[in-house]
Amino acid sequence: MNYILKKNIYFYGMHFCLCFVFLFLPYAFTSTGSIFNLPDLARNPHDRIYFFIYFLLLVFFYFNYYGLIPKFYFKKKYFLYVVILIFFLLFFLWISTVFDTPDKNFLDFRPLRHSFPREGIHPPEPGEFPPLQDSVPHRMRPPLYGPAHLGGPPIQYSHTILVFIIGAISSLFIAIKTRLQKVEDDKMKSELSFLKAQINPHFLFNTLNSIYALALKKDDQTADAVVQLSELMRYIISNANEDVIALDKEINYISNYIQLQKTRLGNTIMLDYTFEGDTSGKMITPLILISFIENAFKHGVNPNESSKIFIRINIDEDYLTLFVSNNKVKSIQVESGIGLQNTIERLSLLYPNNHVLTIDDSQEMYKVTLKIKVG
DSSP states (O other), X not given: OOHHXXXXXXXXXXXXXXXXXXXXXXXXXXXXXXSOOOOOTTTOHHHHHHHHHHHHHHHHHHHIIIIIIIIXXXXXXXXXXXXXXXXXXXXXXXXXXXXXXXXXXXTOXXXXXXXOOSTTOOOOOTTOOXXXXXXXXXXXXXXXXXXXXXXXXXXXXXXXXXXXXXXXXXXXXXXXXXXXXXXXXXXXXXXXHHHHHHHHHHHHHHHHHHHHHHHHTTOTTHHHHHHHHHXXXXXXXXXXXXXXXXXXXXXHHHHHHHHXXXXXXXXXXEEEEEEEXXXXXXXXXXXXXXXXXHHHHXXXXXXXXXXXXXXXXXXXXXXXXXXXXXXXXXXXXXXXXXXXXXXXXXXXXXXXXXXXXXXXXXXXXXXEEXXXXXX
């Protein structure tokens, strides 16, 4: 399955589950004693009130995250942003009142008092007590004091305000965190783009040198080397700017590069290259391995000395291990290792906790072992 598709499925699936939990949170622990009781939206007005209010609060969460925060808060229009939040809070309080007591003014905060809507019933005098109702089961008695008989706000006001504030603060916190993460990602991408801009000409320069050496010798394999170079450049142009690429394409690129070096060097070097493992379904950052191999050819080859290069690539489950070694000779190329240093920096940026790099630089040999997660 495509990596982006998997990421989208995870993203939307997680949000769906969170929305489901939020909508049914008020019914998780009911007074009936059961752990969870499905809301009776058809017959229970109380359930309808809370379900609809929670649904509106959920809509406001995403509206605040995707609309209000980027348009007002991130543009430093703080006063206007707060005014809009207060407006939405008053709107939710009005909605909760309309559903609970449609005939009541939601801004009526008069001192709490009883209302006796039926004629002939008067409030008890001081010292009097309401008549006993022992003959009526407790769950069937009408409430003496309830939200419908109060002059102040409904009972759910405090609950609605609390959920609204939590939703506004949490969406603001998540938006700020996401924005900071995006800034970090953009910074890392710009650094990687700079590194790749250095690496690509570096590859082209060294490979053209190899072709040039063949042409000077008027070698019959010069044409094959040009074809191999075109394959290398096609890979760089088509895939170097991708974040990740199929591992088999990277291995094929490495094989073409090694074959080009064999064509150029002929029998002047002992070259041992082996590859083992299954690349199917595995991904890797392009051009993350080739610099260690190229470095061996750059510093381990001299026609006047015994040159030996060993290259091993092994894939075991989700990890790839690269081993490269070369004996040190008096290198004809004296420029600094821009490609190798950039690759080390890219590894620290892209695989901070998913790679182990070991370099053994002795007097006679230079060895590199890289273990990197590719699954």
